[in-house]
Amino acid sequence: MKDWKKIADAHNLAIPDADLDRIRPGLDQLEAAFRPLAGSVPHETEPAITFVIPPEAAE
């Protein structure tokens, strides 16, 4: 499992230890559910949010 405290400290997020303790189980559960999914994405798949130049920019 990830060390969420180290991640918080590295990003200078200033999340108090008690608050981190409270969210750790949820993060661990999400990590366990998401990691296999993230590894399954076909390489060529674009994200659902992509940058599109609006038509008016060409005018």
Place this chain on the structure above:
Amino acid sequence: MTTILETAKALRARQVSSAELTEAAIQQIHKINPKLNAFITVTEDLARQQAKAADEALARGVDHGPLQGIPVAVKDMFSTKGIRTTCGSALFTNHVPDTDAAVVEKLAGAGAVLLGKTGMHELAYGITSNNPHFGAVRNPWDTERIPGGSSGGSGAAVVAGLVFMAMGSDTGGSIRIPASFCGTVGLKPTSGRVSRYGTMPLDFSLDHMGPLARTVRDAALTLEAIAGFDQRDDTSSRVPPSKYVPDAAPSIRGLRIGLAHNFYMERIDPDAGAAVVRMAEMAEKLGAHVTQVRVPDILALNTVGRVILLVEASALMERHMNQRDKFGPDVLALLDQGRLLPATDYVNAQRLRRVMQREFNQLWSQIDCLLTPTTPMAAPRIGENTVPLGDATDDVRLAATRLVRGINVLGLPALSIPCGLDRRGLPLGLQIIGKAFNEAGVLRVGAALEDATDHHRLTPPA
């Protein structure tokens, strides 16, 4: 309780005036709102002015459609010019916008009378509407229970008869959950169908705006008033809106309706499952072809939705994170979680969203719409953090969003209609999910089932 359509006829027949309707609604709010806390702000003076204008316009023969002169409300995350808009947050307690949200503009253009701003879960980030800054919104069926959320005030106000319709927003079920828990109709339109301009966002790619109302037709006529392209909203769709209000006797004969045998009927209260099966049987009696279908992995879809929401909401609120005392503990916990997820997870969640959208869309070759419970159970008690479901105990937030969250990830239209009461006498909801931009089809199924049953006529005990 009368509907917007019935009241619109009465207004035009001069059997009642908008001023009378509005005054009666104000008196009801004074009497009932202290028990429910459904409103954060009541706009009495504005409502009286708008009602007078609506009556005068009708007398001159100026008719803007069925919402003209009808008392309505909007969730307190829709900007209202000159009227404070808090988003249920201590950060915005004194925020007074200088413009109206697109939906507020459209409702005003349709002649609706704005009675106020409804209570909500803090920042629309939760499903209880137990707000640490403005107090708990209470469910009219049992004031010890939550109305759902985040549009809890809108659901409570509609079912308590304080307004005919109240607007909500839905990022992970926040229209459909209160509709289910309060026993109202709630419509989450297709992504891009209703402008988000002027709403206080929770999320960039999952927020949807839609009505909570007493009947399917009232929700449909509201959609007709608020739908359409808006160049001020980058996600607004140019797909033209259609006629949404179902015919007097809508036919669903021959329609292919799916009932999922996996996921949606698992780990739910047996009463919720039985109510949905009864509605499916009713659809069959009305001539629809109901078939059992297997849906793609909705748990995975929900996981993707959680990653997207956690990161987008935290990005939005990052500049306020130095004011930790301004957040309630549940919202703060979600915002902290989102700050700890890596950018690669967010991008991969958005890539998975594409894959899952393609997988789910294959369902539409087999069926025209999908019936599911809206929530796995009826409204929990205020302060309850877990609910027993099947052999396990579930977190209330995750349980309430389990059957609705994924549909936001897919951007599909979904309607919740009342489908009966559980053994304790609490309302349950049926979710009708359709193809993108087929709100008309979803509403037609909803209206046919509503016409054939009387669940929408049930009202909370006095």
